[in-house]
Amino acid sequence: MELFDFLDVKIIDIVDIILVAALLYYIYKLVKGTVAINIFIGIVVVYLLWKLTVALQMKMVSGIVGGFMNIGLIALIIVFQQEIRKFLLMIGSTNFTGKRRFIKHFKFLKQDPLGTETDVDAIIAACEKMASTKTGAIIVIERNNSLDFVKYTGDKMNIEITQPIIESIFYKNSPLHDGAAIIVENSIVATRVILPVSNERNIPSRFGLRHRAAVGISEKTDALVLVVSEETGQISYIKNGEFVLYRDLNELGSMIKKALV
DSSP: OGTTTTTTHHHHHHHHHHHHHHHHHHHHHTTTSTHHHHHHEEEHHHHHHHHHHHHHOOHHHHHHHHHHHHHHHHHHHHTTTTHHHHHHHHHHHTTTTTHHHTTTTTTOOOTTTTOOOOHHHHHHHHHHHHTTTTTOEEEEESSSSSHHHHEEESSEEEEEEHHHHHHHHHHOOOOOOOEEEEEEEEEEEEEOOOOOOOOOOSSTTTHHHHHHHHHHHHHHHHEEEEEETTTTTTTTEETTTEOOOOHHHHHHHHHHHHHHH
């Protein structure tokens, strides 16, 4: 055992390693599938190179790389502006709607008898009907991050989710059809909501402002977004700023239910 006597590992060191690993994992999840993932990997490689040169006491190389890391901090804040915002929203979210979903895992703790689970089947059925008539729609489902900062831009509602209600909101002659509908648990809490539009250049040109708005809100929060195209009738599912592919509506419903658990 004398060979490993220099390894003085304490409990706090193990906790430190776990916390760093968790932090890197969540950062990777935020930038996965975006252009920023390549920058993130590059930063990790440069940082590891820096630590290696310091450990080998290569003072000139470590000084150059260390200077680059220090000066590059401001540039990184600019490059990762959207990701940093989303990360801080995830860490500092003050609406603990997620704790209700956490409690669901404990079967012996009963929630209110009315139940607050989102009626995903009604949402999917409404989207299918609107797709058949090429009725444009954008539905945002809140998860852990609060959507209060966009709710106020529309009309406040408090309506239980049903297929006819969703269809009537987005009916072409309805005064509520223009804008997004916000869903919290099993209620439509706002309509005609104006969403932030994404500036990502890699979104195909065939998608208009409705899809860009869907990508925009899913970049800034962990919300799930469904978009029905007015031109093609196609139903798009957007999560974490990305278009999620699915085989059929049954699979789409299962994916949304799993994401809401």
